[in-house]
Amino acid sequence: MEPYKPSEDSVLLRNVVDSLSASLALEIGCGVGFVLESLAQRCVFVIGVDVDRSSLNQARLRLKEKGLTNFEVLCCSSAEPFKAKAFDLIVFNPPYLPSLTIEDRAVDGGEKGLEVTLNWLKECARVVKVGGKVLIISTSLSPQDELIKGAQALGFKIRRIASKHLFYEDLYAYELTFD
Numbered sequence: 001m002e003p004y005k006p007s008e009d010s011v012l013l014r015n016v017v018d019s020l021s022a023s024l025a026l027e028i029g030c031g032v033g034f035v036l037e038s039l040a041q042r043c044v045f046v047i048g049v050d051v052d053r054s055s056l057n058q059a060r061l062r063l064k065e066k067g068l069t070n071f072e073v074l075c076c077s078s079a080e081p082f083k084a085k086a087f088d089l090i091v092f093n094p095p096y097l098p099s100l101t102i103e104d105r106a107v108d109g110g111e112k113g114l115e116v117t118l119n120w121l122k123e124c125a126r127v128v129k130v131g132g133k134v135l136i137i138s139t140s141l142s143p144q145d146e147l148i149k150g151a152q153a154l155g156f157k158i159r160r161i162a163s164k165h166l167f168y169e170d171l172y173a174y175e176l177t178f179d
C-alpha cells in the first residue's frame with residue numbers, strides 16, 4: 001500500500017479544520033500528516049493514527065520540519081487504544097470508495113463506501129468528549145442518507161458544513177456533535 005497522496009478531499013478537511021481549535025485532537029487515518037499539521041498549529045496537542053507505518057514516518061517528519069512538537073503519531077486501527085471521552089475534536093478523511101473487497105486500505109471503503117466510515121464513527125462516539133466535535137469527509141459516490149441515518153443511530157447530530165464539486169463526484173464535509 002502506497003501512502004495516500006493529499007488530494008481534494010484532504011484539502012476540504014484541512015479547510016474546515018482551519019477555523020477550529022481544541023485542547024486534545026485526534027486524526028484517524030492521518031496519512032502523511034497534511035491535515036495533522038494544520039491541527040497541530042491550532043490545538044494544544046494532537047494525535048494522528050494510521051495503519052500504515054510509512055505514512056506515519058512521513059507525517060512525523062512533516063510536522064517536525066515545521067517545528068511542531070505538540071503531537072504524537074501512533075500505528076493502530078481507528079481509535080481502539082484510547083480511553084472513553086478523551087478528545088475534544090476528532091477528524092477523519094476515511095477510505096470511502098465503494099469497493100467489494102478492501103484491497104487498498106487508503107481508499108477502499110467497503111461495499112457502499114460507508115463501512116469504514118461507520119466503524120470509525122462508532123469509535124468516535126466512544127472517545128469524543130461530551131460537547132466535543134467530529135469532522136468527517138464523505139462522497140456522493142456513497143449513499144449520504146445512509147451515512148446520516150448511521151450517524152444519528154449512534155446519537156450524533158450531523159450537518160453538512162462544506163462541499164466541493166469535482167467532475168466525477170461531490171465531496172462533503174460534515175460536523176457531528178452530541179445533543
Ligand SMILES: C[S@@+](CC[C@H](N)C(=O)[O-])C[C@H]1O[C@@H](n2cnc3c(N)ncnc32)[C@H](O)[C@@H]1O
Nearest residue numbers: 004006010029030031050051052077078093106
Ligand atoms: C483517504 S486516506 C486520508 C489520508 C489523510 N488524512 C489525508 O486526508 O490526506 C485514508 C487513510 O486512512 C488510513 N487507514 C485505513 N484504515 C485504517 C484504520 N483501520 N485505522 C487507521 N487508519 C486507517 C490509510 O492508511 C490512509 O492513510
